[in-house]
Amino acid sequence: MHTHNYRHLLPQIIDDLATQGWSQQDNFLPEPLTHELAQECRARADSGALTPAGVGRSQAVAVREGIRGDRIQWLEAGQSSACDQYLAAMDELRQALNQALYLGLEDYESHFALYPPGAFYKKHLDRFRDDDHRCVSAVYYLNSDWHSEHGGALRLYPHDAAERDVLPHACSLVLFMSAELPHEVLPATRERLSLAGWFRRR
Numbered sequence: 001m002h003t004h005n006y007r008h009l010l011p012q013i014i015d016d017l018a019t020q021g022w023s024q025q026d027n028f029l030p031e032p033l034t035h036e037l038a039q040e041c042r043a044r045a046d047s048g049a050l051t052p053a054g055v056g057r058s059q060a061v062a063v064r065e066g067i068r069g070d071r072i073q074w075l076e077a078g079q080s081s082a083c084d085q086y087l088a089a090m091d092e093l094r095q096a097l098n099q100a101l102y103l104g105l106e107d108y109e110s111h112f113a114l115y116p117p118g119a120f121y122k123k124h125l126d127r128f129r130d131d132d133h134r135c136v137s138a139v140y141y142l143n144s145d146w147h148s149e150h151g152g153a154l155r156l157y158p159h160d161a162a163e164r165d166v167l168p169h170a171c172s173l174v175l176f177m178s179a180e181l182p183h184e185v186l187p188a189t190r191e192r193l194s195l196a197g198w199f200r201r202r
């Protein structure tokens, strides 16, 4: 296992979330593992396993390409070593957040996402009106050699600070409080791969 570079980042993540409600880490997991996750995302896309994402929960889910244009597939444990290493790291993060911030996070749900060129996700909150279980959002990016002219930034809208753009560079993790931080995905000129996930309370 080479998944240990995130451990020393946990105190900073906790401090960021407590003080500003979001955190950006540019080197969360090792590059080889991140590359494996990108390969897996692409393989799933090539086999047709990624399907257009919906908006809302359960029966209310509707596919609305005018709101979001990504294709997704939910992760399950035991599908691949790379996914399991990612899930193990996120579970350690979950426990660290619970110990330091008493959030009572009980599980983590996550999906691969692929935004084709030109796709976007309009400004939104991750906590749906009919589902208040999502507490902390986490997006891990899988894109090598991303440059600002490719677009595709995640734009965060903090209440008390200027908006902030995060490019979807491989190995970058962004975390934020799901109910509090509006955000959007800007269109890109190339395919944009990520793992989006949510720490949840019961």
Ligand SMILES: O=C(O)CCC(=O)C(=O)O
Binding pocket: 113, 121, 126, 139, 153, 154, 183, 184, 185, 194, 196
């Ligand atoms: O991919 C991103 O940067 C954010 C995705 C997002 O906001 C979501 O899936 O809810």
Ligand SMILES: [Fe+2]
Binding pocket: 124, 125, 126, 183
């Ligand atoms: Fe979101």
